[in-house]
Amino acid sequence: MKIKSKIVFVLVLISIALLNSGCIGEGLTADQIAEKMQEKQANIEDISATVHMTISIEGGTQETEYQLYQKNPGKMKNIVLMPEEMAGQTTVSNGEKMWIYDPAANTVTIMEMPEVSDEFEMDYASIIGDLLNETDVSLVGTEDLDGRDTLVLMLVPKEEDNLYGSGMKVWVDDETWTPLKIEMGTENTYQITVEYRNFEVNTGISDDEFEFEVPDGAEVIEVDDFDDILPVSMTLEEAQNLSDNEILTPSYLPDGYELNNVMFSNTSIVANIDESVTLMYSYDDNGIIISESFYNGEIDQKSILMESETVSVNGVEGDFYSMYGGSGMLQWEIDNALLTLSAPLEMDEIIQIAESME
Structure with missing residues (x-):
């Protein structure tokens, strides 16, 4: 069942x-x-x-x-x-x-x-x-x-x-x-x-409980195929050719890290997101993950519920989250993009990577 x-x-x-x-x-x-x-x-x-x-x-x-x-x-x-x-x-x-x-x-x-x-x-x-x-x-x-x-x-x-x-x-x-x-x-x-x-x-929940009536005035987004919302693996060049936005990449990475995968999607169930791309860099068993979500309206950061430390990324306020095991996650905005960078690195080095993405 x-x-x-x-x-x-x-x-x-x-x-x-x-x-x-x-x-x-x-x-x-x-x-x-x-x-x-x-x-x-x-x-x-x-x-x-x-x-x-x-x-x-x-x-x-x-x-x-x-x-x-x-x-x-x-x-x-x-x-x-x-x-x-x-x-x-x-x-x-x-x-x-x-x-x-x-x-x-x-x-x-x-x-x-x-x-x-x-x-x-x-x-x-x-x-x-x-x-x-x-x-x-x-x-x-x-x-x-x-x-x-x-x-x-x-x-x-x-x-x-x-x-x-x-x-x-x-x-x-x-x-x-x-x-x-x-x-x-x-x-x-x-x-x-x-x-x-x-x-x-086994309280006999009615089938009507699992139907939904669209509220008056709500915008309806139809997704024809579930697979359409799943990101697709491709090269960075292929993703950039498909994207209507400039995909940002870091000019600085710690020694040994190389890009090994790019995931791209131009369909989202999240309001106001037109496109998203994820860059994955690896070295030995360690990885740096950079996600970029491109919005057509107000940028929403409500999904992260942890306490954060406010930091500066090239003069822009960002939120740094200390994660379990010594890893860190940084989130900040550039124009219409919300960027999230996760890595098993110290905060200063994570910020250095982020600041190289202009």
Whole structure:
């Protein structure tokens, strides 16, 4: 079912917890556990929840919240509740068509949903095997969470270099094998908490919930083919020939870095963006990524919710974000373009690269 593909990661955690606690017996193979997961999920027809996420990084804490509805087959609806500047942004799909509404720009993007090939189905057994190899998983207890019985799991990574920080704690709904809360992070660096509040299953959500009526006066943007919004890989020369704007490139790069890919798109679901291009430079296992979005109206930087430091790029104010692992991200404007530069470098060198792009 479509719902399970969105929560497969935590379903894996649940299956391991049940295995460790003896609820489904010991000695089951990954294939048998995957089969158990699918049996449990087959009973879910619809779900609704308020999803609350808190991200704490050096420099500040940001919270986001949205209302979530999902129903088989393939229906979904998300409404942003916070932060205030993004409230009301709505994404709706009835399984065949998708609407994306931006109330600030008063635009509605409408596109046909692509068919998903069977080859994109999740390989649950492989995911379970990988997780077992990467973490030590233990069932630490049970807890009532928002009126629902949960299993509480702890995952401790076996290696320092991992995706889970110093560890992950998960509260798993005993009835549906769905996550109700996840905590992960690294002490003194970052912490992420995701909570599924007011979680309900099989309440008979109407199909009408997954239809969208375009508000009066809203601009409608039709996308005929989903593939049209995906960026295409090409050479820098090909991208510049297609672009109606001057694609900017740095005249300074640290030693060893070379351009290895360019992604270009002249269709966007984001209001006021005519074109976007991404330049990817690499050296050994490190990469510098420069994204340029060309606007035909007001430039919107609302999507980045982290705290930033104001810096100067050739006399223009920019926002510098300190990222996990010593990387940095810089965002600034040149004429009608919003540029974003991400790299595993110190702030001074990132600014030096940016200032060479005039």
